[in-house]
């Protein structure tokens with residue numbers, strides 16, 4: 001709403017000269033208030049003289065929103081090894097861009113087998129998250145999969161705690177552990193695990209937990225041929241080896257973290273993936 005009050009010609013002239021001399025709208029408003037105009041009245045006069053909608057003044061007069069405080073980041077495991085809750089993990093390869101570690105002996109063979117057996121009866125065609133945040137069947141991902149609820153079984157709790165301690169990030173920043181099963185020819189085409197901020201559903205997907213910051217892909221068996229995890233931007237393929245894992249971090253969107261689950265050529269491939277968010281994603285279950 002603009003002013004319907006008559007504006008004195010001297011005031012109109014003063015506003016025009018002051019703003020064209022480079023003084024900001026804020027300053028002019030402040031000067032007007034100092035000479036006795038109230039804020040509503042001066043905003044209304046200013047909008048009329050400068051021929052701009054009152055709402056446009058807000059951009060000049062309101063403090064910019066405080067930047068959203070940065071969420072947490074994971075700690076990258078250090079070579080040659082880390083002892084995590086009594087379990088020794090060997091760092092077989094370290095890269096800085098993308099931040100990536102190959103972790104040998106992350107899971108024992110017993111843990112791998114037990115995870116497969118807990119997941120097997122619950123497998124379904126794997127889904128991805130669409131732009132509105134809903135899960136959808138995705139032709140780029142031909143494997144079968146399932147999600148565990150955080151802390152669902154003592155084994156899941158132990159693995160989640162190991163991940164949290166190793167990467168120095170609370171358990172509640174993790175999404176539920178996902179298990180995927182690939183047969184020959186099945187693959188996961190190149191993709192990023194972080195969400196694209198330009199995608200329309202970004203706000204919905206990140207409303208809880210914020211952006212993803214890092215992933216841990218654990219290999220639960222060794223395919224006879226194929227099935228590695230490729231990082232095409234840097235020409236690296238991590239071998240799928242029972243008990244090993246690949247950890248990679250992408251802050252909130254490192255393009256070098258592009259990766260793919262290569263087609264299994266022979267045998268089968270089982271993995272468990274943990275995606276980590278910058279803020280708590282889960283209600284603390286325990």
Ligand SMILES: O=C(O)CCC(=O)C(=O)O
Pocket residue numbers: 188193215217227228229230259260261262271273
């Ligand atoms: O199958 C793989 O090696 C990669 C899996 C993956 O990229 C994911 O679960 O996000």
Ligand SMILES: [Fe+2]
Pocket residue numbers: 191192193215259
């Ligand atoms: Fe991925």
